[in-house]
Amino acid sequence: MAAIGAGLAALLTVPAAAQRQAIVAGNVIVDAERGSIGPGVILVEDGRILSVTPGTAPPAGADEVIDLSGRTVLPGLIDLHVHLTGDPGGDFWKEAVEPEEWGVVVGAKNAALTVRAGFTTVREAGSGGETAFALRRGTAEGLITGPRIIAAGPALAIVGGHGDVSGFRPEVNAVLSSGYACTGAVECAAKVRRAAQNGSDVIKITATGGVLSQQGRGLEAHFSDAEMRSITDTARSLGLAVMAHAHGARGIEAAARAGVSSIEHGTYLDKAAADAMRERGVVLIPTLMAFQGISERLGQGVYTPVVEAKVREVAETARVFMTRAMQWGVPIAFGTDAGVFDHGRNAGEFRLMMAQGMNSRQALASATTSAAKVLGMEDELGRLAVGYSADIIAVAGDPLADATVLERVEWVMARGRVVE
Template identity: 60%
Template structure:
């Protein structure tokens, strides 16, 4: 009687329950790239326990009893890809006036749809750098809770903007602009610091601000510096004091240089990066996230009526700059992190950025894979969690038929994905 009771209690204990509940997966691989900067392993088996890598063994080693086997033995396994710049809660080609019609709830639905598409494309981590109101946070939290499949998300919420600048609502009657205002604009260092604190209060993982004008917004204020030097420093200093990194949207050369001097963690786009801007970025240990794919995607839509004449003029102004920012940054010694600006083009095409980085930026396929794994993980502050395949890290894994360190196009042809230990179907 006592023996039976003790056995029952042991089975009901948390420790026993944990043992029974462990989910063990054994993934057979033809080759394994554990670190994009290192030579690949030959045939191997990756053991995943409760979403984390617990071992990478030779293929000849036995798999744990009771483990679920996944056969990828004809393919190369690599760390899951990281896109440092996406906009999940919107689709490309949507008329700007839809801002005044579509609900925040609808943008969450878009975000969940696009998150799954993005994960299926091989991107197991993304940084969402601009979403309406709280929608980006809702998408992040729904995926984290396990309700929906998708990548790990770092969300910025609404980008900070000058009044009337890129990121502020414009193009409507003043009463409509006021109704759609997201409380994300600021003037002066004190007010800009307050906006950062408010973003932190809402749950932002990162601060994004539009240091310069932008291409797709309905404003004709140019593509160079918008925020003052003092305002930029206030944003960066305040964010860093709260443990938040800062991403600066910047196209024009002097806006890029000013953002770099202010100490931003990354410059996004960097279309007109010149020698002075690149040197400032390197000197202040900032990263460039070049986002080349929108050049291709926006060119595909020119003349189709997808953009207003004002936006078309700005698109044409930067089309000749594709890749030049990468060349300038690399010459100065500034690091490159992979990012695409998905949402300007169709979600799921993210991997096509890789071949553009090779063709127009002069990078090798291995350098591109580094930028999309260990490089982006370092920028996002996630190196302890992802970016390489090793015991203790999250099981963020992709499979390709070819070798992505030799052929950058493989990143647009991902065949199988596991994000935090869950296969993305």
């Protein structure tokens, strides 16, 4: 009996043979720069692309043929700024009554909405406790339907600033604090090390004030130059990039000079700040859908008076700042701030980017090749190429001619798994 049991155990642990899937596409966009190759067949095995060949004949030995002959097939999209663990609204007081674990439940819902919308990789740009890390593992192991998650975890903030807790009695603020607010270069370095220790893939800082926090002291620089330099130097020593929430021009400029890799939002970007970004290769993540999302809720009692005033303050410049960034030569990549608006609407960002001067090819590149480069994953994501992750989507129409067709993704494969 022992021998039979051992034999059964051995049999059950033998991995199943990898399935070869042949995707037959009416049009294949291998990447935004190279464009399409016309009809083609993509062979996938064990989550990787084995080949991309012109024509419509599936190769011999394919275990499954997926017929997308009436569709355009292209790389999965990347959103560099999401908050999967939250939904839109102004009920800041819920921080005091909802456990952090609830964020995993909300995040599981939103991860599914996001990947079904064609976004096969996201950068989670700030979340409570371990919630984003739990989601990251769940989607990686296939237990949760969702995209690949690059997770920041809790953001570093100044005490009482955007990203820290405010709006409650002092003793409640203290209890609810994430533990990642810091003062001075030494303490800020320690918080970066703690974030790395606890699982952060990237360090998120709130370099200026923000629109949706309850403190109303403007949108300019928060951290001192010494604090920001300490954060970026420490992150670099640990192999981590720093993404900086920043609205005010001087805060943007200071963050760029300190060595962050990306500026999130960038609302009041001016020429001096743009020059600092361009000279250092700092990428702008415009999050135009965030501005649209919060504007849609004005005057409905959703936000507190403090927040409403800040929303109205940024509304006009939010419609034009990316145009100026392009004119000044600032590199731009795709990010939406989903969670400020409803998850699953991420692709609405393409329409807004095009309204500010991008063409469809540039917009698609911003969410594929450019975004992959920001993540340091340009040899893994953003293209349909041999050895790359099998992150593939299908749409009707040609996104190189009209990127708004990406608002209606019809088929998704994420890491070799077809998303139902």
